[in-house]
Amino acid sequence: MSKRIAIVEDEAAIRENYADVLRSQGYQVQTYANRETATQAFNLRLPNLVILDIGLNEEYDGGFLLCQQLRSQSASLPIIFLTARDNDFDTVSGLRIGADDYLTKDISLPHLTARISALFRRQEALKQPISNAHITRTGSLTIDSQRMTITWQNQAIDLTITEFWLVHALAKHPGHVKNRHQLMTDSKIYVDDSTITSHIKRIRKKFIKFDSSFDCIETVYGMGYRWLSVQNNPQNTHE
């Protein structure tokens, strides 16, 4: 059974473009132009994934309201914000009220579909038993690339897809400096440098919430970032 994706977007052209590309990927797509019709439909039946715009017609943050509503209906439903608003404040707000990812509209369609399929894959993977084949460990960090989950000192860190990809890209080669462009490519987004900085900051905060002494992501000024593994003593890196 194909997955059902709901798109809530007031701009008809974009809505249909997204719908078309997703349908071509084999998804079932329902589109809604405003909050009322979307709410009515969601009350009848929840889709498997929701793509939300924040501003819906006259409602400046209708998308946020809808997100809260959906999150109250289902804790596991993947929600993606896809919006023209690229400021930090909206990003933080969107993620805080439970969105799985926050994307700006300049994201390319392949990146979007990659994200959507990743979300579905994660959902599927969570239902399956943990397979060690997909797990890599670096110090206290454990990355399950199939389930797209990260644990730090055996505690699960709740990361968005973008954040997961960022951490994954950094931790894959500890001690190697990744510049921002590499990070953008790895995390399948195309944003400016300061947005990467914001992402890194958010990731650090999420780790620090569980471990106040966390300092594994190092900023290499003028170049980028690198992952420092605690157990990563010089001998290990030489091996």
Place this chain on the structure above:
Amino acid sequence: MNKKRINLRFGLRTKLLLLSSFLFVIPWFGYQYVWEMEKYLRFGQEQTLVGTARALATALHERENLFNNQASFLPSVEQGKDLYGYQLTEAVQLDGLPKDWPHFSERAHFYNHQQQLFAHQALSLNFKASVGKYDKYLYLFFQVVDDHLVFRGKNSRSIRHNDHLALSFSDQHNNLNRFIISNKKAGWLSAYSISDDEQDIPSPAHKIQGQWLVTPQGYNIELRIPLKSLGEKIAFALYDVDQASAKVHSAVGSANPNKIEDLGTILVPSPEIERIVKGMHYTNSSIWVVDQHHRVLASAGSLKSASGVWHKKNLQPNPEETKSIWFQFKQTVLLPLYYKILTKPAPDFIDKLYDARHLKGGHIDSALRGQGKSQWRLTTDKKALVLSAAYPIYINHKVRGAVIVEETTNGIRTLRNRALEKLFSVILTIMVFGALTFIIFATRISSRIRQLSNQAERAIDHQGRIIGKMSPSKSNDEIGDLSRSFTTAVNRLSEYNHYLENMSSRLSHELRTPIAVVKTSLENLAIQNNQQLLSIDSNDKNAYIQRAQTGVNTLNLILTNMSEATRLEQMLLSTEKITFDLKSVIDGCIAGYQQVYDNINFKLNISLNKLAFYGSPEHIVQLLDKIINNAVEFSQDKLITIELTKHNDKAELFIANNGALLPEQLSERLFDSMVSLRSHYSVDKPEVPHLGLGLYIARLICQFHQGEITAHNHHSPDGVTIKIILPIIT
């Protein structure tokens, strides 16, 4: 050229003070007014004086008996023959010395050969004679120069064969009384009454008393006659004898003393008139009554106390007043100041002496012609101004005399001085208060305007940016209005500026959705094309789609750059500063740039080991990114010099590249939003747009760190240095 000349700057205060200098006209008017007042007072005094003279003359009109003397009816008087008895102020001692005769030399008449009665030999005698009146006596003094003094022989019976004085006068009944003074020795006079008959034995006349004094030149005779026995005619003659018991050889005298017809007249100040005049004594004037021969009949008062009726008003201040601070201040400070301008009437002055025998003056002449007149004259020492008025006295429709009244203007001058003193005090007070008020007012206004101008200058920096807010004035006047409209203008300008600075972000936000439409559509098209690989013209279509996608991506990049500044501003609001080592950040960055721009040679000059800096390292990196990017693009010799120094708690960062210079007019605005020096997109990277936001972002980051960023041209080789000053806050 003209501009240089009109370089003088007049402040508002100077202008107000200049305008207020017109106030000085007021004291000038006051001064003029007082002078005018003095003129009127003088005129009044003149009238009063003429009035006094007329009043006195009125009292003397038609009182024949007062003028009932022989001389009054003479057409003219002969000096030497017609005598005038000066009023003596003090009793004269009969000692033969002239020292107690006031002004003897001036008042005495000199008798010589012109007055000789007869001379059988050459005249060897002359004398001076003076006549005076004191109380009830007429005094005569003879100062005789004689080569041979011959006294009457001790046993000589004759009284005429020696030097002797013959004195004749008429009595009240116009009978001739003849006397001869003939001494046997110096000392008390021996006077003899003689008659016309030569044979009569002279009888001693005791009513003639006096002293005979021998002097080196000759002898002096001083004598007195009781007034009651004296009529109106008199004559005296000195007979000279040069050998003992010889005959008289010559005689000099006022007139022939032998005949009553030949006698001269004698005029003594009239006690009757004096009594009348004394009544006028209280008018503070000096009064003279003269007969038609200008001879003084009576006088009263002295010019020195005759300062006019106003003099009385010069009251002494009461003792309570003298104790007040104001009075003390006035006495010690103000009055000395005033009297540098004013002249105090001199209480002492020297006036010419009137010859009581013959008062002179145009006004007297005029009065004796029947015309009352007044005249002004200065005293001899020019210290006081004297006003004298004369008025004729009529008897039987003929002018028989005149009344002369004199006063000094000291009274008026004192009055004028007092008026001016008061005027000066008032004016000084008004001027001081006025000037103070003006200065305070002008200072207040100019300070308010200056404050406003400072506020306006602070609100807008020299690059035209609004950097502060103005607080509107609450005062309800024009300056308050100005301040309020300034504030409104600045606030509006500030809003407009903010609108402009945010415009790129708004624009990008508005454009994002339509671009997303284009972009997604193109991508859909591309996906569909990929699925229809078999289509014949798909390659051509793909090329078009790719071009369109490239264009849209560039457009997207532009939009991202446009909103970068706004996003940065928002981000800076929530950025927390930390302490980090500025040197290692810059080191790291330059190392990174060296990798990115591998064809550029970065030359790093940092003499410091460590530079602790409190701020946001990410943003410092962003700042460096922007400036280095800029420098790389403008560098011609592929060399970029970076220098970091510490200077007085300030980190100074210089980033220099050699290349095109900045145009002067743009160097100030270079760090503004949407200002770019690039005339066109750089040739080698046509896909990278330049919006002039890079240096604007650099400025925002500098401002966030309370620093400043400036661009300067440097020469040989030409190029541009960006200077960043960041205060080190720890």
